[in-house]
Amino acid sequence: MAAPPDALAGRVLAGDPRAIARAISQIEDGEPSGGAPLVGALFPHTGRAYVVGVTGVPGGGKSTLVDQLIATIRGTGLKVAVLAVDPTSPFSGGAVLGDRVRMNRHAADGDVFVRSMATRGHLGGLSRTTGDAALVLDAAGFDVVLVETVGVGQDEVEVAQTADATVVVLVPGTGDDVQAMKAGIMEIADVFVANKADRDGIDRLVQSVEAAISLQPSPEGGWTPPVLKTEATTGQGVPELWATLCRFRERSEPLRASRRQARALARVRALTGELLFARLERALPPGAFARAAAGVVARRQDPYRAAQDLAAQLTAPSETGAA
Numbered sequence: 001m002a003a004p005p006d007a008l009a010g011r012v013l014a015g016d017p018r019a020i021a022r023a024i025s026q027i028e029d030g031e032p033s034g035g036a037p038l039v040g041a042l043f044p045h046t047g048r049a050y051v052v053g054v055t056g057v058p059g060g061g062k063s064t065l066v067d068q069l070i071a072t073i074r075g076t077g078l079k080v081a082v083l084a085v086d087p088t089s090p091f092s093g094g095a096v097l098g099d100r101v102r103m104n105r106h107a108a109d110g111d112v113f114v115r116s117m118a119t120r121g122h123l124g125g126l127s128r129t130t131g132d133a134a135l136v137l138d139a140a141g142f143d144v145v146l147v148e149t150v151g152v153g154q155d156e157v158e159v160a161q162t163a164d165a166t167v168v169v170l171v172p173g174t175g176d177d178v179q180a181m182k183a184g185i186m187e188i189a190d191v192f193v194a195n196k197a198d199r200d201g202i203d204r205l206v207q208s209v210e211a212a213i214s215l216q217p218s219p220e221g222g223w224t225p226p227v228l229k230t231e232a233t234t235g236q237g238v239p240e241l242w243a244t245l246c247r248f249r250e251r252s253e254p255l256r257a258s259r260r261q262a263r264a265l266a267r268v269r270a271l272t273g274e275l276l277f278a279r280l281e282r283a284l285p286p287g288a289f290a291r292a293a294a295g296v297v298a299r300r301q302d303p304y305r306a307a308q309d310l311a312a313q314l315t316a317p318s319e320t321g322a323a
Contacts, residue, residue, distance in 0.1 A: 009041035012140050017113060020140050024115055024133045035132050042139040049081075049138035050249055053163030055149040055188075060169040061195045064232035066148050070106055071235070072242045078143035079111040083133055085150045086116050113142065131162045131267065160188035161263050164256050165248050167241070169193045170209065172201035186216060189225045190248055193241060197229040221255030223248060280314045288313075 008026070011019030023042075027035035054062050054069075066082060073080050106112040117130060130147060137145045149159050160166050168189040192213075194206050209227045219225070226244060230237035249256075281289075292306040301309075 005037035046138040053159035056169030068238040081137040081142040
């Protein structure tokens, strides 16, 4: 049985690890917008955490890099939380891989919280509820929230709508110099990391990315994404990465403010769409979508017309009252 939102929120605000885990599970397991009461109770206490997204191709060393970042940030005395988004198990619906096993050395540290989340079919490299889970961790008093994406390729840009800063991890020998030149990756990166710096081709990768950056329009907010070399297995270059992220936070407040506005707008639109769709499903007779789909398959109507006909059956409450 789920705890009442206010009671659970109070325990989250007190930093209770079990309450934090339960709050995230409640948000993750609920229907779309199902975590609304809990998020509503926590939201006034958010806005302080620095949310950093770490994305890139699978096998780029993101988890190892995040593990080293935890150690570096903890060395400054800040509290760190990690949301590691993994592919979904086709059997349990839970997270495959479970990135927390890579971060076991921090298990005894009460100021570190690591949570694996399953994508559950959601595209874009994140779970549908990642943003709300980050709010829980923010309210719980964590100074930094690291969001590691699942790693799905060049279309993995949704993290930029969740994070204050986005790190794109590339590695030599995988065609990443070409990937980095594609618009989606170029536009979301605040910092590029050329990981596995001990490999051949690292300098070519850095040069290719820097050349691609130079061809971009003038950077928004005056921040040009730097390209840093790291070797995550040894920690080489990770302190420099954290120092760069701190400089970005200090120098880019107008940019981050505009991103927060865009992020809030996108979230409100998405939630509004979910609520309207849920209302439409309740208003329609059973099997309405299946019948519309059958009409499309039989070529009796096109998909646009089918959707328009279904949407037309959604009557606003004010119109119902007027009737």
